[in-house]
Amino acid sequence: MKVLMNVRFPHQPFNAAVKDGSVGAKLNRILEATKPEAVYFTELTGQRTAVLIVDLPDASKIPALAEPWFLNFEADVEFRIAMTPDDLKRAGLDQLGKQWC
Secondary structure, X not given: OEEEEEEEEOHHHHHHHHHHOOHHHHHHHHHHHHOOOXXXXXXXXXXXEEEEEEEOOOHHHHHHHHHHHHHHHOOXXXXXXXXXXXXXXXXXXXXXXXXXX
16 A cells, blocks of 8 residues: 655754764665655655655554654654555445445
8 A cells, every 4th residue: 555654853853963964874774774665855844854655565564664763863754545546446435425425
């Protein structure tokens, strides 16, 4: 299953990694280990943020995706299910609408 993973970095831990020169190595190590399909760096509510698209074969893989961010940056991590148009077609919305309306 495709998942959007939002990683928000607190200023102090990330600033410390920038100042000591370790931020690049930490980010590369995490990205090489988790192998996201895509990753974008942006800002969200004033905080440095990474948005990753990852494949989540089952819920037991969540710690492997989240812990590196927690442990290296004290980051907040959120997971959002991402559906493609084909996924939505297979969802059976027409039948659900008939069942629940």
